[in-house]
Amino acid sequence: MLKLKALYVVLLGAVSLVDSTTVQNITSDTYFYGQSPPVYPSPVGKGTGDWASAYAKAAAMVSKMTLEEKSNLTFGIPSETNGCSGNIPPIARLGFPGLCWQNAGNGVAATDFVNSYPSGLHVGASWNKALAYQRALAMGGEFRTKGVNVALGPVVAPLGRIAEGGRNWEGFSNDPYLCGSLVFETVRGIQERGVITSTKHFIGYEQETNRIPSTNLAGMSVNSVSSNIDDKTMHELYLWPFQDAVHAGSGTIMCSYNRINNSAGCGNSKTLNGLLKTELGFNGFVVSDWYGQYAGVATTLAGLDMTMPNEGFWGSSLVASINNGSVPISRLDDMVTRIIAAWYKMGQDKGYPAPGAGIPVDILKPHMAVNARESASKEVLLDGAIEGHVLVKNIKNALPLKSPKLLSLFGYDTKAPDQNNPPSGLTPWAFGFESANILEALPGFLGTPLTVQLSQIAINGTIISGGGSGANSPAYINAPFDALQERAYRDNSTVLWDFVNVNATAAVDGASDACLVFVNAFSSEGFDRVGIHDDYSDALVNNIADQCSNTIVIIHNAGVRLVDQFIDHPNVTAVIFAHLPGQDSGRALVSILYGDSSPSGKLPYSVPMNESAYNSLLSPSLPTPPFNLFPQSDFTEGMYIDYRAFDAKNITPRYEFGFGLSYTTFFYSNLQIDCIACVGTRSIAEYPAGAILEGGMEDLWDVLVKVTATVENSGSADGAEVSQLYLGIPGAPVRQLRGYSKEAIPPGKRVTVEFDLTRRDLSVWDTTRQSWKLQSGTYTVYVGGSSRNLPLTKTLKI
Ligand SMILES: *[C@@H]1O[C@H](CO)[C@@H](O)[C@H](O)[C@H]1NC(C)=O
Ligand SMILES: *[C@@H]1O[C@H](CO)[C@@H](O)[C@H](O)[C@H]1NC(C)=O
Ligand SMILES: *[C@@H]1O[C@H](CO)[C@@H](O)[C@H](O)[C@H]1NC(C)=O
Ligand SMILES: *[C@@H]1O[C@H](CO)[C@@H](O)[C@H](O)[C@H]1NC(C)=O
Ligand SMILES: *[C@@H]1O[C@H](CO)[C@@H](O)[C@H](O)[C@H]1NC(C)=O
Ligand SMILES: *[C@@H]1O[C@H](CO)[C@@H](O)[C@H](O)[C@H]1NC(C)=O
Ligand SMILES: *[C@@H]1O[C@H](CO)[C@@H](O)[C@H](O)[C@H]1NC(C)=O
Ligand SMILES: *[C@@H]1O[C@H](CO)[C@@H](O)[C@H](O)[C@H]1NC(C)=O
Ligand SMILES: CC(=O)N[C@H]1CO[C@H](CO)[C@@H](O)[C@@H]1O
Numbered sequence: 001m002l003k004l005k006a007l008y009v010v011l012l013g014a015v016s017l018v019d020s021t022t023v024q025n026i027t028s029d030t031y032f033y034g035q036s037p038p039v040y041p042s043p044v045g046k047g048t049g050d051w052a053s054a055y056a057k058a059a060a061m062v063s064k065m066t067l068e069e070k071s072n073l074t075f076g077i078p079s080e081t082n083g084c085s086g087n088i089p090p091i092a093r094l095g096f097p098g099l100c101w102q103n104a105g106n107g108v109a110a111t112d113f114v115n116s117y118p119s120g121l122h123v124g125a126s127w128n129k130a131l132a133y134q135r136a137l138a139m140g141g142e143f144r145t146k147g148v149n150v151a152l153g154p155v156v157a158p159l160g161r162i163a164e165g166g167r168n169w170e171g172f173s174n175d176p177y178l179c180g181s182l183v184f185e186t187v188r189g190i191q192e193r194g195v196i197t198s199t200k201h202f203i204g205y206e207q208e209t210n211r212i213p214s215t216n217l218a219g220m221s222v223n224s225v226s227s228n229i230d231d232k233t234m235h236e237l238y239l240w241p242f243q244d245a246v247h248a249g250s251g252t253i254m255c256s257y258n259r260i261n262n263s264a265g266c267g268n269s270k271t272l273n274g275l276l277k278t279e280l281g282f283n284g285f286v287v288s289d290w291y292g293q294y295a296g297v298a299t300t301l302a303g304l305d306m307t308m309p310n311e312g313f314w315g316s317s318l319v320a321s322i323n324n325g326s327v328p329i330s331r332l333d334d335m336v337t338r339i340i341a342a343w344y345k346m347g348q349d350k351g352y353p354a355p356g357a358g359i360p361v362d363i364l365k366p367h368m369a370v371n372a373r374e375s376a377s378k379e380v381l382l383d384g385a386i387e388g389h390v391l392v393k394n395i396k397n398a399l400p401l402k403s404p405k406l407l408s409l410f411g412y413d414t415k416a417p418d419q420n421n422p423p424s425g426l427t428p429w430a431f432g433f434e435s436a437n438i439l440e441a442l443p444g445f446l447g448t449p450l451t452v453q454l455s456q457i458a459i460n461g462t463i464i465s466g467g468g469s470g471a472n473s474p475a476y477i478n479a480p481f482d483a484l485q486e487r488a489y490r491d492n493s494t495v496l497w498d499f500v501n502v503n504a505t506a507a508v509d510g511a512s513d514a515c516l517v518f519v520n521a522f523s524s525e526g527f528d529r530v531g532i533h534d535d536y537s538d539a540l541v542n543n544i545a546d547q548c549s550n551t552i553v554i555i556h557n558a559g560v561r562l563v564d565q566f567i568d569h570p571n572v573t574a575v576i577f578a579h580l581p582g583q584d585s586g587r588a589l590v591s592i593l594y595g596d597s598s599p600s601g602k603l604p605y606s607v608p609m610n611e612s613a614y615n616s617l618l619s620p621s622l623p624t625p626p627f628n629l630f631p632q633s634d635f636t637e638g639m640y641i642d643y644r645a646f647d648a649k650n651i652t653p654r655y656e657f658g659f660g661l662s663y664t665t666f667f668y669s670n671l672q673i674d675c676i677a678c679v680g681t682r683s684i685a686e687y688p689a690g691a692i693l694e695g696g697m698e699d700l701w702d703v704l705v706k707v708t709a710t711v712e713n714s715g716s717a718d719g720a721e722v723s724q725l726y727l728g729i730p731g732a733p734v735r736q737l738r739g740y741s742k743e744a745i746p747p748g749k750r751v752t753v754e755f756d757l758t759r760r761d762l763s764v765w766d767t768t769r770q771s772w773k774l775q776s777g778t779y780t781v782y783v784g785g786s787s788r789n790l791p792l793t794k795t796l797k798i
Contacts, residue, residue: 105153
């Protein structure tokens with residue numbers, strides 16, 4: 001979702017919205033990878049499990065509503081009393097106060113007195129479920145205090161299929177298991193504070209390029225990209241984290257701008273009625289992405305329950321479609337029941353702040369200060385910032401620093417952004433867009449911002465988040481420069497810097513103990529990145545390394561970032577992927593640099609040797625003939641993205657998925673498998689047979705195998721290790737992440753780590769039977785510290 005509403009209106013206004021059937025004008029079905037099959041009618045919400053009483057209360061309220069009142073709950077209206085990203089009006093006579101919707105998945109956006117939490121990618125790099133849950137609780141408290149009924153997040157699509165995807169940083173990881181486990185904790189934590197989560201963007205939303213309908217340079221309508229995904233890949237990759245979000249009880253799911261198999265995300269009966277509402281037993285409601293409703297009756301019948309941020313194709317037309325019989329009233333009743341049930345389910349009927357109470361209409365005008373920051377969040381913010389840093393190179397004992405007397409600092413990413421108070425009045429929004437000018441990038445959505453080189457980086461200062469609607473609002477920014485200066489004060493040491501000269505003219509004091517070079521890889525909603533390295537930053541690093549024998553590189557990266565142009569420089573002694581740490585960026589980094597904490601993050605993606613490792617999954621596909629007007633993106637690689645592809649093709653990555661260094665070492669031993677489902681133990685059915693609860697058939701979550709291993713801190717420093725379990729399923733990718741556990745372990749101590757493998761974890765999607773299938777055969781269990789460092793292996797037979 002994007003805040004530049006006016007721009008959208010302009011773009012959409014110029015577009016004649018084309019239904020997928022028109023496509024057949026320019027081609028025949030045979031040209032297509034797939035067409036979405038019709039799934040009707042839209043399933044009526046059942047209110048399973050702990051939704052039962054919310055559904056009963058909702059049904060009672062809905063029974064008192066007039067047709068127009070019901071209709072009015074299905075679309076957004078402008079508000080004169082708050083600045084929320086979206087508003088659903090109240091029905092005062094029934095005691096329903098309305099709903100305020102606000103960005104975003106990584107903290108309350110576009111307002112004051114809130115915190116900026118680490119972004120999704122940073123949380124992914126932390127591999128810490130408990131911390132993800134604590135972060136969600138803390139963020140949820142802020143949304144609640146601000147009177148936000150629905151938080152516009154978390155994000156699990158894009159998953160990260162395309163390395164350059166502009167919004168990959170909003171989500172956790174391109175591995176569905178890691179992503180799914182963290183979205184589960186996030187939904188649970190936010191909703192525990194009574195805030196409805198809007199897990200997004202359903203589904204196959206993997207590129208910004210052509211994400212929405214537009215007009216090309218010839219003035220012709222170009223439809224949104226179609227993500228053409230086969231059924232197996234859909235289930236085992238893209239639907240997987242949504243399944244976890246639904247299992248956690250996500251109150252609403254946001255449908256996406258893109259099309260899936262040539263049918264719009266918010267009008268696709270197969271994905272909405274079929275996958276989400278039937279197969280996953282979703283009790284909540286489906287909301288459109290902002291201006292993402294491209295048709296009227298068709299979307300109503302396909303399972304869309306609410307359109308945002310205005311009446312879209314509904315309003316009086318929805319009422320008319322009920323009156324003329326093209327939409328049954330039962331569909332509208334279901335839409336409204338799902339919406340009101342979500343509100344009751346979170347307990348918003350009791351003691352909830354008024355919608356938008358803490359979100360002023362105009363932040364620049366005098367307004368009441370509503371402080372949403374809680375003291376308990378302080379620790380979560382700092383720990384979250386620390387744990388998402390991933391150390392990938394550390395030679396000559398460069399780190400931790402040993403009481404340095406003189407540090408020299410270089411790079412545009414060292415200090416807080418230059419311009420801290422742009423005209424919008426809010427730092428984060430603008431600094432998100434600072435270098436890559438979104439206004440240049442939007443028309444045509446061809447993903448090629450004009451200033452190609454600089455658009456990859458945020459040249460005016462350090463980044464703590466990406467840009468666009470997912471950017472959040474810091475209470476302050478503690479930049480690396482700030483924290484290092486403070487440390488120099490404490491230590492009576494010296495820091496020198498040069499942020500102006502970027503090449504050989506940058507002077508390095510010859511007595512420097514270390515030179516720290518800060519660069520970034522920026523990314524934003526609205527356009528895809530134009531590369532995964534940039535020559536400008538790489539030259540900056542090399543120029544310092546040429547002059548300084550202890551050069552430490554810190555990269556704030558909103559996605560995969562190559563290091564090939566400087567990694568082998570003998571003077572580059574350490575490299576940290578610092579991701580997007582939120583407002584405590586600097587002090588988190590200093591804690592790691594000085595060894596107050598050992599780095600414990602691991603990569604939630606692979607870093608390849610170079611661009612060519614990605615093949616087609618680098619640049620998002622552009623419309624090509626004969627589909628110029630109907631861009632197609634065929635997901636022909638299936639399951640094989642990131643490490644699944646590298647493993648299958650035997651491509652050696654620079655740094656593999658799950659890799660990250662520590663200041664200590666860990667030793668793995670004693671792999672034990674307790675296989676409840678194994679041959680000779682108990683006969684287990686091939687297919688699940690349980691009732692459909694939230695997230696699908698309930699027995700999909702039965703634990704069929706328990707694995708334990710011993711992990712010892714075999715070094716001399718404190719540290720935390722992310723133990724990872726990969727599973728080789730017959731006929732599936734070589735190995736797939738199916739368990740992980742992060743434990744702090746003192747030197748010389750051992751812990752037992754446990755991994756529970758559920759029926760879903762062990763199964764594959766059977767396209768014929770349309771069910772998860774537990775195959776008979778031999779499975780390999782691997783346990784270790786990364787996807788390619790797996791010292792423990794055993795097989796089991798099911
Ligand atoms: C898309 O088409 C593929 C190929 O026909 C099919 O396997 C898949 O189920 C379809 N998915 C949707 C959502 O239409
Ligand atoms: C429904 O919404 C419209 C437009 O916002 C408003 O004019 C009308 O009064 C509302 N009707 C009811 C019954 O609330
Ligand atoms: C019913 O009303 C809707 C909304 O105005 C309209 O799109 C549709 O064509 C109408 N159908 C019939 C059969 O009149
Ligand atoms: C960023 O820096 C460029 C080049 O120095 C400058 O033109 C631009 O105005 C700056 N943008 C912001 C948001 O500070
Ligand atoms: C820094 O200097 C102050 C005053 O001279 C002294 O008290 C303090 O111990 C010194 N700190 C360190 C870390 O050397
Ligand atoms: C590098 O330094 C030279 C002066 O030695 C200067 O002319 C040039 O513009 C600099 N390059 C960059 C990229 O700043
Ligand atoms: C490494 O740094 C030293 C300065 O300390 C410099 O003399 C040397 O040339 C550098 N090495 C390389 C390969 O640039
Ligand atoms: C890119 O990396 C691969 C290994 O991943 C290697 O085989 C290939 O030669 C490299 N290409 C270039 C241009 O460096
Ligand atoms: C056969 C036919 O009608 N082709 C038209 C389909 O739409 C394109 C784009 O609008 C036209 O250029 C073709 O003439």
